[in-house]
Amino acid sequence: MDHRFDHWTPPKMEDGRPTEYGWIVKFVKGLSLGYMTDIGAFSYINAKNGIIIEDYVQIGSHCSIYSVSTIDNREGEVVLKRNCRIGSHSIVMPGVTVGENSIIGAFSYVDKDVPDNVVALGIPAKVIRKLSEEDIGKWGK
Numbered sequence: 602m603d604h605r606f607d608h609w610t611p612p613k614m615e616d617g618r619p620t621e622y623g624w625i626v627k628f629v630k631g632l633s634l635g636y637m638t639d640i641g642a643f644s645y646i647n648a649k650n651g652i653i654i655e656d657y658v659q660i661g662s663h664c665s666i667y668s669v670s671t672i673d674n675r676e677g678e679v680v681l682k683r684n685c686r687i688g689s690h691s692i693v694m695p696g697v698t699v700g701e702n703s704i705i706g707a708f709s710y711v712d713k714d715v716p717d718n719v720v721a722l723g724i725p726a727k728v729i730r731k732l733s734e735e736d737i738g739k740w741g742k
Contacts, residue, residue, distance in 0.1 A: 679697055
């Protein structure tokens with residue numbers, strides 16, 4: 602059993618300043634952070650247009666999650682559904698939903714919705730397989 606969350610409390614977040622875990626949120630008021638989330642160091646979250654991170658979500662280190670992009674003028678709420686996992690160095694673009702239990706491989710660029718219970722990876726991220734009930738049971742919440 603993983604005991605690192607036995608006494609989990611949400612981190613203190615100040616706009617544009619690193620949390621005690623070394624990740625940064627811009628537009629803190631736009632972030633809804635679920636229970637027992639795990640966000641890796643050096644990750645950046647821009648919640649200007651809303652970001653919902655549901656319970657038990659894991660985000661690797663060096664990830665970027667954007668609800669606004671000035672490069673292509675995209676805007677929209679991002680939703681990371683319950684128990685999904687985002688691999689290190691991945692980017693999630695505005696308006697994207699990552700489905701429940703889904704896994705995004707490291708170094709992926711997610712610019713479209715990812716359904717529940719799949720593995721997706723690449724640039725751009727594409728679904729490579731569905732997760733079995735056994736897969737989900739190993740680490741599902």
